[in-house]
Amino acid sequence: MELLIGTYSEDAMAADKTFTQVGSALACTVKQNTDVIRPVFIIRSPATAQINYCYADDFGRWYFVENIEALTGGMTALHCFVDVRSSFKEGIRALDAIIEKQESQTDSNMYLNDGSFVTEVRTTNEVIIFDDGFNDTGEYILISAGGGV
Amino acid sequence: MAAWTLTLAELINYFSALTGAKVSADVSELVKDLHINRSEETYPYLAPVGIGSTLIQLVRGFPATTGGQKIAPLFQSITTDGTDYTATDAGVITQIPAKDFTLSLLNALGVSITDLSAGVWTGVCNALSNIYGREVTLENIGDFRVLAVVQNGSLMFDEATIKAWSDALSAEDFFSRGGYVQTLDDVTTGRHEFNEFTYNSELFLLLKQLLTTMYAENTIPYPYTDANLLSIVNDFMTSIGDYDISAKPVVIYASYVSFSENLTLSLKIFKNLDYVPVNRDGTLLPGYHSANVVLYASSTLYGYTYNLRTGAKTSEGDSGSAYHYTTDINTGFKELYASNINYVKEETIDGIEIQTGATLPTDDLDLPSEYPAWASAGVSAGFWDDAASLLRTRKMIPVALQEEGEVYVTPQALARDGVVDHAGTKAKTKILDGAVDVLDTPTDWVDEGTRTIPLDVPTSPEPMNTDTPVVVLPTGTAGGPVTVYNPTQAQMDSLRTELWNNGLVVTLQTLFNANPMDAIISCHMIYASPHVDATKKGLYLGNVFMNVSGVNVVDEQFIEVDCGTVSVPELFGNATDYEPYTSVEIYLPFIGIQQLSANDVVGGSVSLVMKEDVLTGAILAEVTVTKNGSTQTLYQFTGNGAVQIPLTGQDRLSQIMGGIKGALSGGFTGGVAGAVMGTASGAIASKPSIMKSGGFSPNTGAMAGKLPYLIINRNIPLDASEYNKFTGYPSNKKVNLGSVSGFTRVKDVHVEGIICTEQEKTLIEEALKEGIFL
Numbered sequence: 001m002e003l004l005i006g007t008y009s010e011d012a013m014a015a016d017k018t019f020t021q022v023g024s025a026l027a028c029t030v031k032q033n034t035d036v037i038r039p040v041f042i043i044r045s046p047a048t049a050q051i052n053y054c055y056a057d058d059f060g061r062w063y064f065v066e067n068i069e070a071l072t073g074g075m076t077a078l079h080c081f082v083d084v085r086s087s088f089k090e091g092i093r094a095l096d097a098i099i100e101k102q103e104s105q106t107d108s109n110m111y112l113n114d115g116s117f118v119t120e121v122r123t124t125n126e127v128i129i130f131d132d133g134f135n136d137t138g139e140y141i142l143i144s145a146g147g148g149v
Numbered sequence: 150m151a152a153w154t155l156t157l158a159e160l161i162n163y164f165s166a167l168t169g170a171k172v173s174a175d176v177s178e179l180v181k182d183l184h185i186n187r188s189e190e191t192y193p194y195l196a197p198v199g200i201g202s203t204l205i206q207l208v209r210g211f212p213a214t215t216g217g218q219k220i221a222p223l224f225q226s227i228t229t230d231g232t233d234y235t236a237t238d239a240g241v242i243t244q245i246p247a248k249d250f251t252l253s254l255l256n257a258l259g260v261s262i263t264d265l266s267a268g269v270w271t272g273v274c275n276a277l278s279n280i281y282g283r284e285v286t287l288e289n290i291g292d293f294r295v296l297a298v299v300q301n302g303s304l305m306f307d308e309a310t311i312k313a314w315s316d317a318l319s320a321e322d323f324f325s326r327g328g329y330v331q332t333l334d335d336v337t338t339g340r341h342e343f344n345e346f347t348y349n350s351e352l353f354l355l356l357k358q359l360l361t362t363m364y365a366e367n368t369i370p371y372p373y374t375d376a377n378l379l380s381i382v383n384d385f386m387t388s389i390g391d392y393d394i395s396a397k398p399v400v401i402y403a404s405y406v407s408f409s410e411n412l413t414l415s416l417k418i419f420k421n422l423d424y425v426p427v428n429r430d431g432t433l434l435p436g437y438h439s440a441n442v443v444l445y446a447s448s449t450l451y452g453y454t455y456n457l458r459t460g461a462k463t464s465e466g467d468s469g470s471a472y473h474y475t476t477d478i479n480t481g482f483k484e485l486y487a488s489n490i491n492y493v494k495e496e497t498i499d500g501i502e503i504q505t506g507a508t509l510p511t512d513d514l515d516l517p518s519e520y521p522a523w524a525s526a527g528v529s530a531g532f533w534d535d536a537a538s539l540l541r542t543r544k545m546i547p548v549a550l551q552e553e554g555e556v557y558v559t560p561q562a563l564a565r566d567g568v569v570d571h572a573g574t575k576a577k578t579k580i581l582d583g584a585v586d587v588l589d590t591p592t593d594w595v596d597e598g599t600r601t602i603p604l605d606v607p608t609s610p611e612p613m614n615t616d617t618p619v620v621v622l623p624t625g626t627a628g629g630p631v632t633v634y635n636p637t638q639a640q641m642d643s644l645r646t647e648l649w650n651n652g653l654v655v656t657l658q659t660l661f662n663a664n665p666m667d668a669i670i671s672c673h674m675i676y677a678s679p680h681v682d683a684t685k686k687g688l689y690l691g692n693v694f695m696n697v698s699g700v701n702v703v704d705e706q707f708i709e710v711d712c713g714t715v716s717v718p719e720l721f722g723n724a725t726d727y728e729p730y731t732s733v734e735i736y737l738p739f740i741g742i743q744q745l746s747a748n749d750v751v752g753g754s755v756s757l758v759m760k761e762d763v764l765t766g767a768i769l770a771e772v773t774v775t776k777n778g779s780t781q782t783l784y785q786f787t788g789n790g791a792v793q794i795p796l797t798g799q800d801r802l803s804q805i806m807g808g809i810k811g812a813l814s815g816g817f818t819g820g821v822a823g824a825v826m827g828t829a830s831g832a833i834a835s836k837p838s839i840m841k842s843g844g845f846s847p848n849t850g851a852m853a854g855k856l857p858y859l860i861i862n863r864n865i866p867l868d869a870s871e872y873n874k875f876t877g878y879p880s881n882k883k884v885n886l887g888s889v890s891g892f893t894r895v896k897d898v899h900v901e902g903i904i905c906t907e908q909e910k911t912l913i914e915e916a917l918k919e920g921i922f923l
Contacts, residue, residue: 013892014922037908084905084912085921091903092913093887093923098898101877101920103891106282108878110723116879117725119864126861130757131713133856134738138674138792140641141703141763142634145668146691 003028003041004055005065005078012064015089019062022051031077036061041078042071054080061087247277247293250306250548254314257523257548259507260323264500276317292888298545305527305545308516315514323501324509353382516546523547617782620771622707622760631670633763634688635679635701643697644688668693671764673791673847676738676855679763680705703763712757712857714775717750724879725866726751734860737770739850740788742860749783750774750859757857766791766847770857789847877920886923894920 006021023045031040036059052065063080071077085092101116102108251273252262262269270287277285277293285293298305318324357378364371503509510519527546636644668690681701688697717733719726731747737759745755753776760769772784869875877892886893895917900910 011922013916013920016922036906037912082909082912084909085916088903088905088909088913091905092917092921093885094902095886095898095900095917096883097886097895097917098883099880099886099889099893100896100918101892101894102880102882102884102889103873103877103893104889105873105878107882107884107889108880109882110878111727112879112881113724113727114879114881116876117723117730118867118869119725119730120867122865123862124865126863127858128715128717128861129856129858130715132710133712133854134676134710134759134790135678136676136855138676138851139679140634140636140638140672140794141675141679141791142636142641142644142672142688143631143670143764144634144688144690145631145670146689 001028001030001041001056001058002026003043003078004057005043005051006053007051008053012083013085015085015092017053017062017083017086019053019055022048025057028056028078037082039063039080041080043076043078044074045076046070046074048076051078053083054078245295245297245304245306246291247280247295248273248290250295250297251276251314251318253548254306254311255318255323255501258315258318258324259504259509260318261502261504262500263502266500269500272318272321272323276314276321276323279317279320280313304549305547308527308544308546311546311548312514312516315510315516316512319510319512319514324503353379356382616780617773620782622709624705624707632686632689633679633703633706635681635703636688636697640688640697640700644695647695647697669796671791672794672796673766674794674851675761675763675766675790675792676851677708677710677759677761677790679703679708706763708761708763710759710761712759714754714756715859716754717752717859717861719752720863721866725864730864732862734862735772735784736854736858736860737786737788738853738855738857739768739790739847740770740786741853743784743786745772745784745859747861750776751861752776755859756780759857761790765789788850790850792847792851886917890923892920893923894918 002025004019004021004025005023006019008017008019010017026043026045028041028043031042034040039056039059041054041056049068051068054063054065055061056063062083063078064083065078066081067079069077069079099107100114252265252269255262274285274287274290277290281293295310296307353375357375360373360378361371508519516523523546527544679701680703682704684702685699686702688695688700725731726747728747731751733745733747733750734742735745735755735757736742737757753774756773756775758771758773760771761767766789768788768790770784770786770788771782772786773780773782775781874892877894881896886895895914898914898917900913903910903913905913
């Protein structure tokens, strides 16, 4: 199996990561009793801490390098965890989903109060005065029995 | 797939909106065939923004009357002659690629597409970018769709969509010249401007350079004097007449006719050019040069030929309106151009032609007036807006679609009929790229399955016809067995004097066999102007004249004080404009400060009318909110605005006791309510309801303000800068994840169609719910 090792600098949650390859493709073996989710790749190369990402061609998956273990005989074990966001980004983009949060207002509803709006305890008072109201001076009203002649 | 139940109320609402009252008789006939329960799919939709027309997120139609398992709109023929409507369900909803709709609409608006050039696509992508508020390129243009309906072989689009597209295409200058303008940046570089003082001399120098170069190339001594050449130039300039050299571009073109002892020189001038010359490769013409030159558009030509030896002149007689001159720059100054302009390239876009006699839309299309025949065509289609839970009707206008992969120059009128005619007698029309073929019958379509249904309609709820009833005040009811006077202060003083006249007291005691003050039923002050009879009268107690004349008599028991209307717009444009972040109160004279719901009034206008009973001082404050097209009286508060005037000691005592009771009641109520409500409130950002005024007695109300006002209390927002990139805005919308970008956190998703292990599917779902940058 061939392994591309290198680095990425984006947030781990990014689907599109910029992979900077370190060196050329390396032949590797997979440590026994590991799986495609958390494989341990054995490469014949001195341990280097300057990598955090790799691509296993046979698996067709991108992996986060979680730990680097120096073995005897110039071998290095890369303890990896599959990056599903990048490995299956095309399939993810084909999915329909109900989204809870979105960066763009276009796909958001700014009138949905999910508790994420943050405000101070301080408040402001705006006063809007109506144009008209009661008179400042009163009018006498006298009601009498009969009368009105 | 989601089950959806159509209620009868929704159904009736639907038909009513489509057809008005006249359809009511037909409702039962149509209802019986409808299958109330069916399933449907919902689809994501990219809502265009920034075009003055907003869209809802999802529309779903109603079940077809036959089959009943799929969605279909109901259509309403648009009539202009007052005839009855006829509702039908014959037709289908579908969606069309936005690019195909754009190109087809251009034909319908009078711009023929003769070739799908790069320039065409640039303009189309720019227009769609403006419509959708995101960058549209040839790589992603296929992601954008437009709602369409098909009925009776016609393909129709929403009127608002057509207007939005027209405006966007107009902004790309598709209609101004059928193309676009490219302004070259360095307008001054190499520019050589002639003016009336230097023109002749500069032309002279240019010609001399031309001639000396030619003679040198032929190893012949230059034989002419400067005076001879200058006289030719002056003669040429005189011949062509005066003109404003700064107003329009001019180009002078010079070449030799024959090279001999009697060399003749051809001088021509193109002046008042409508468009300016540029090099074929788009570079600038310098002030004078010799190069490959293309003259675009018309000009006025003057041409003369001069014998350089003798100065004799002959008219060359050239004329024309469009010219294309080329010369070889590598051969030197055998030909020469001199121009005063060189800074703008203006050309029609390749592949676009304005149709002859076309009616082009204005920059801000007013469709009914600009295209009356078109606007009265089509159908009115009914859709159910899932997001707003409202029925919406949209006017759908026919536009014929072009054949995929081919270009048809479709006359404007034909492009507007939307008729499908694969025989070729009209515009060949076909719905593209996965949409239903319009040749299919609705039944065929029903068998194919459900469709995506995006639609342009306003996001704000449509006005609901739910206005509250208009209240009419009773009129002419003041008085009856009593008389209601509105005396002045002087008249009250006279009454007081007369009231304690001994003779009067005896008379009144005789009449009433009791306290003479019983003849006075009430004496109070109100703070509104009562409505009085035009005829003033004498003041009587019982039938005893009180020697007070010319007193106003109130003839309306109830009066109305219209306090006006104030707007309460949103300030933040999000949920913080509403509860619990914002609270609204209203101060009402003689009533006090009362709580309103921010959800009711923000984003609308508040009208206040206060009504008062002149006889008792009872006040009714009606708070009416106009919002979303509806006017509703949502709040009513009561109080009393009559300040009693004591006439006897007993009156005075009862008023004092009443005042103490009112004060105790107001203070006690306000204090306890405030304490309780303040303690009970524990929700973050929620506003405790603090009672801000106790119950007003009429006397305390008289001392308080007489103008009502709103108090809008808002929490100050404290959103972190660009927090949306970290946490995102609230959404709760169903979208295709390929249509969104940036930080996205998923609420619910079914991971399907991805080839991976079950464990990885779980990881994908977890990752999406944790958040992903797309």
